[in-house]
Amino acid sequence: xxxxxxxxxxxxxxxxxxxxxxxxxxxxxxxxxxxxxxxxxxxxxxxxxxxxxxxxxxxxxxxxxxxxxxxxxxxxxxxxxxxxxxxxxxxxxxxxxxxxxxxxxxxxxxxxxxxxxxxxxxxxxxxxxxxxxxxxxxxxxxxxxxxxxxxxxxxxxxxxxxxxxxxxxxxxxxxxxxxxxxxxxxxxxxxxxxxxxxxxxxxxxxxxxxxxxxxxxxxxxxxxxxxxxxxxxxxxxxxxxxxxxxxxxxxxxxxxxxxxxxxxxxxxxxxxxxxxxxxxxxxxxxxxxxxxxxxxxxxxxxxxxxxxxxxxxxxxxxxxxxxxxxxxxxxxxxxxxxxxxxxxxxxxxxxxxxxxxxxxxxxxxxxxxxxxxxxxxxxxxxxxxxxxxxxxxxxxxxxxxxxxxxxxxxxxx
Amino acid sequence: xxxxxxxxxxxxxxxxxxxxxxxxxxxxxxxxxxxxxxxxxxxxxxxxxxxxxxxxxxxxxxxxxxxxxxxxxxxxxxxxxxxxxxxxxxxxxxxxxxxxxxxxxxxxxxxxxxxxxxxxxxxxxxxxxxxxxxxxxxxxxxxxxxxxxxxxxxxxxxxxxxxxxxxxxxxxxxxxxxxxxxxxxxxxxxxxxxxxxxxxxxxxxxxxxxxxxxxxxxxxxxxxxxxxxxxxxxxxxxxxxxxxxxxxxxxxxxxxxxxxxxxxxxxxxxxxxxxxxxxxxxxxxxxxxxxxxxxxxxxxxxxxxxxxxxxxxxxxxxxxxxxxxxxxxxxxxxxxxxxxxxxxxxxxxxxxxxxxxxxxxxxxxxxxxxxxxxxxxxxxxxxxxxxxxxxxxxxxxxxxxxxxxxxxxxxxx
Numbered sequence: 001x002x003x004x005x006x007x008x009x010x011x012x013x014x015x016x017x018x019x020x021x022x023x024x025x026x027x028x029x030x031x032x033x034x035x036x037x038x039x040x041x042x043x044x045x046x047x048x049x050x051x052x053x054x055x056x057x058x059x060x061x062x063x064x065x066x067x068x069x070x071x072x073x074x075x076x077x078x079x080x081x082x083x084x085x086x087x088x089x090x091x092x093x094x095x096x097x098x099x100x101x102x103x104x105x106x107x108x109x110x111x112x113x114x115x116x117x118x119x120x121x122x123x124x125x126x127x128x129x130x131x132x133x134x135x136x137x138x139x140x141x142x143x144x145x146x147x148x149x150x151x152x153x154x155x156x157x158x159x160x161x162x163x164x165x166x167x168x169x170x171x172x173x174x175x176x177x178x179x180x181x182x183x184x185x186x187x188x189x190x191x192x193x194x195x196x197x198x199x200x201x202x203x204x205x206x207x208x209x210x211x212x213x214x215x216x217x218x219x220x221x222x223x224x225x226x227x228x229x230x231x232x233x234x235x236x237x238x239x240x241x242x243x244x245x246x247x248x249x250x251x252x253x254x255x256x257x258x259x260x261x262x263x264x265x266x267x268x269x270x271x272x273x274x275x276x277x278x279x280x281x282x283x284x285x286x287x288x289x290x291x292x293x294x295x296x297x298x299x300x301x302x303x304x305x306x307x308x309x310x311x312x313x314x315x316x317x318x319x320x321x322x323x324x325x326x327x328x329x330x331x332x333x334x335x336x337x338x339x340x341x342x343x344x345x346x347x348x349x350x351x352x353x354x355x356x357x358x359x360x361x362x363x364x365x366x367x368x369x370x371x372x373x374x375x376x377x378x379x380x381x382x383x384x385x386x387x388x389x390x391x392x393x394x395x396x397x398x399x400x401x402x403x404x405x406x407x408x409x410x411x412x413x
Numbered sequence: 414x415x416x417x418x419x420x421x422x423x424x425x426x427x428x429x430x431x432x433x434x435x436x437x438x439x440x441x442x443x444x445x446x447x448x449x450x451x452x453x454x455x456x457x458x459x460x461x462x463x464x465x466x467x468x469x470x471x472x473x474x475x476x477x478x479x480x481x482x483x484x485x486x487x488x489x490x491x492x493x494x495x496x497x498x499x500x501x502x503x504x505x506x507x508x509x510x511x512x513x514x515x516x517x518x519x520x521x522x523x524x525x526x527x528x529x530x531x532x533x534x535x536x537x538x539x540x541x542x543x544x545x546x547x548x549x550x551x552x553x554x555x556x557x558x559x560x561x562x563x564x565x566x567x568x569x570x571x572x573x574x575x576x577x578x579x580x581x582x583x584x585x586x587x588x589x590x591x592x593x594x595x596x597x598x599x600x601x602x603x604x605x606x607x608x609x610x611x612x613x614x615x616x617x618x619x620x621x622x623x624x625x626x627x628x629x630x631x632x633x634x635x636x637x638x639x640x641x642x643x644x645x646x647x648x649x650x651x652x653x654x655x656x657x658x659x660x661x662x663x664x665x666x667x668x669x670x671x672x673x674x675x676x677x678x679x680x681x682x683x684x685x686x687x688x689x690x691x692x693x694x695x696x697x698x699x700x701x702x703x704x705x706x707x708x709x710x711x712x713x714x715x716x717x718x719x720x721x722x723x724x725x726x727x728x729x730x731x732x733x734x735x736x737x738x739x740x741x742x743x744x745x746x747x748x749x750x751x752x753x754x755x756x757x758x759x760x761x762x763x764x765x766x767x768x769x770x771x772x773x774x775x776x777x778x779x780x781x782x783x784x785x786x787x788x789x790x791x792x793x794x795x796x797x798x799x800x801x802x803x804x805x806x807x808x809x810x811x812x813x814x815x816x817x818x819x820x821x822x823x824x825x826x
Binding site for chain 2: 053054055056057083085086088089120121122123231309310313314316317319321322323326327329330331332333334336337338350351354355356393394395397398399400401402403
């Protein structure tokens with residue numbers, strides 16, 4: 001049981017047994033679109049989270065962190081349209097209030113409810129409308145509409161982001177599924193969005209935290225849209241054991257690896273959806289670094305290239321300006337040695353052995369025409385590899401963030 | 414002699430006595446604009462430089478570094494339109510050749526000639542045209558047209574950048590003047606452009622290097638356009654002693670301070686010109702951080718805010734979205750404490766004592782209308798301060814770098 005066979009399945013964050021959810025428009029956003037969701041497990045869950053490292057963290061991240069001290073939870077309440085960030089004491093009270101109302105309506109302890117917000121910064125929540133919405137959602141839970149939950153956390157996203165897989169574990173079928181949001185204020189140094197992932201495997205809370213950290217490091221921590229660290233980013237994992245498969249603890253090394261691989265499959269798909277849906281994006285850019293000495297070295301180089309605006313703009317223009325790839329690569333400093341690295345842009349070798357490589361101009365002209373572009377760098381130093389994902393930089397990103405496009409409350413965040 | 418009275422004077426990099434220069438169109442660029450310059454001192458100079466830390470450094474940076482090992486120089490040859498970067502062995506030979514031809518034409522030792530290039534990456538120089546241009550320039554040196562030298566190093570710059578000052582030193586009038594270029598590929602972590610500064614003060618080479626490092630740290634190292642570290646960035650200082658003022662060595666602490674303050678005055682002016690002339694810019698943004706414990710802490714926070722694309726785009730749109738200021742501030746992590754910091758956006762207090770501050774909506778609406786925006790942050794921790802400069806992020810930046818605007822050889826860099 002050293003390799004994991006996972007199959008993609010529908011159901012998103014409700015694919016795992018024993019999870020129900022609901023979403024609604026409670027009135028935070030001006031348009032009639034969902035802006036509040038509730039996700040509940042029928043059974044108590046081991047729970048883990050990764051949170052933004054921004055020092056202007058939003059109120060709900062403090063409440064979620066406090067409620068996770070016991071490493072257990074049973075529900076998540078989340079809203080879009082308002083980040084509840086830079087809102088002072090009133091904002092803290094409102095974030096707590098959201099968990100209190102949900103706990104009361106669901107008959108749970110308040111510390112078993114986690115809370116997330118995303119949207120505009122510095123504006124107080126319409127808390128009465130949110131309370132009313134939560135009470136309504138608690139009566140409307142079902143397994144029917146996972147996409148609606150994904151929609152309820154969208155801000156400038158152009159599509160709901162969900163993915164789920166099934167795999168075999170000790171003869172039982174286990175599910176891992178998730179939803180995520182994020183299109184701007186996506187930076188490379190942390191969990192940079194909202195992501196909720198559920199599983200019906202029973203998992204020891206410490207193992208769950210380890211697996212989540214490992215998988216986030218290789219998925220959400222490898223994407224960037226604009227290098228802007230957010231104030232609200234949160235990834236939460238809930239494991240409820242409803243599958244009946246044996247409980248996973250520290251001693252189950254092989255099964256842990258199977259589980260974390262399945263978890264990574266889901267998070268990586270969600271991360272790529274976020275990168276490809278970056279504000280204004282027309283292309284998904286994948287930067288694959290191989291031949292590094294360590295994973296961290298490979299990831300650092302891949303992410304440095306992914307955040308180089310000049311390259312992102314050139315690829316938007318489908319300019320085969322490979323000089324910007326090596327300039328970006330060199331800006332990673334450290335172990336980058338021009339005499340050892342090999343660089344391929346969209347399958348065309350442009351640099352190796354310390355010299356530029358000749359290539360066919362016609363091939364180069366069409367190489368960047370697709371919706372996806374792969375940049376591959378071989379560091380020539382070792383065996384480690386990592387990928388980073390981003391999108392091209394377009395006028396539309398600027399227009400959206402300058403407020404020149406879209407209604408005001410779509411610019412939230 | 415603890416405060417320096419400097420007066421702005423014309424003359425740019427030729428303001429100091431004993432320096433001459435010339436510029437021409439040698440044929441690197443397609444348009445008939447200057448693309449090659451030669452700057453020569455009549456006397457041997459102490460010389461110092463700061464160079465890019467990019468690992469894909471251009472060939473001329475290696476040659477300049479080697480020629481500076483003796484800390485003396487007498488001439489700089491520089492071209493725009495071609496970066497001579499990622500050009501392999503041929504590029505190294507061409508960079509050396511530029512210094513050899515200049516040395517021969519000027520009757521100098523080859524190691525007394527420094528070389529810089531800026532422009533497109535990965536393309537070989539038309540070296541015969543460059544050689545011919547250098548030979549011509551050596552016969553055309555004068556003190557008449559400092560602006561022409563500034564123009565010869567421009568790429569996407571919209572105007573030539575030059576500044577000079579005069580000050581008194583031990584009864585003598587001393588001059589410090591410089592030119593610079595840079596509009597894109599401007600990152601916050603180093604000397605990120607070309608800058609040449611001359612003085613007719615005689616300065617010990619080690620003192621000159623110290624003063625240059627100190628002044629670059631507070632000027633060019635405080636600007637950012639796009640966070641993209643370049644491959645060619647070089648700042649060179651030449652001190653020839655032609656003023657007759659006493660030679661400045663390690664023992665002259667007061668005079669060193671006077672000189673480095675004058676140097677900073679020139680470099681800061683040039684740095685602000687670069688930030689305000691960022692590709693596509695409509696506004697110069699100044700981020701002033703006070704109340705930090707150390708200069709480095711203050712600068713790190715200021716530069717983090719200066720590179721936050723979401724904020725730069727919002728300010729382009731003149732959106733009073735102060736939430737993006739605190740999100741950017743918080744992403745600097747470290748010592749940022751929301752309970753201690755005070756934030757003013759364009760003179761409007763938006764955050765203090767851990768709470769958002771009420772402000773007049775009409776004031777906020779017009780506060781961002783000018784060509785300059787000041788963001789002031791008081792960390793509430795100590796006495797140190799620093800500033801960073803950047804520009805707003807506009808569609809024009811994206812269009813230029815996607816190749817959707819301007820002729821192809823204006824996109825060089």
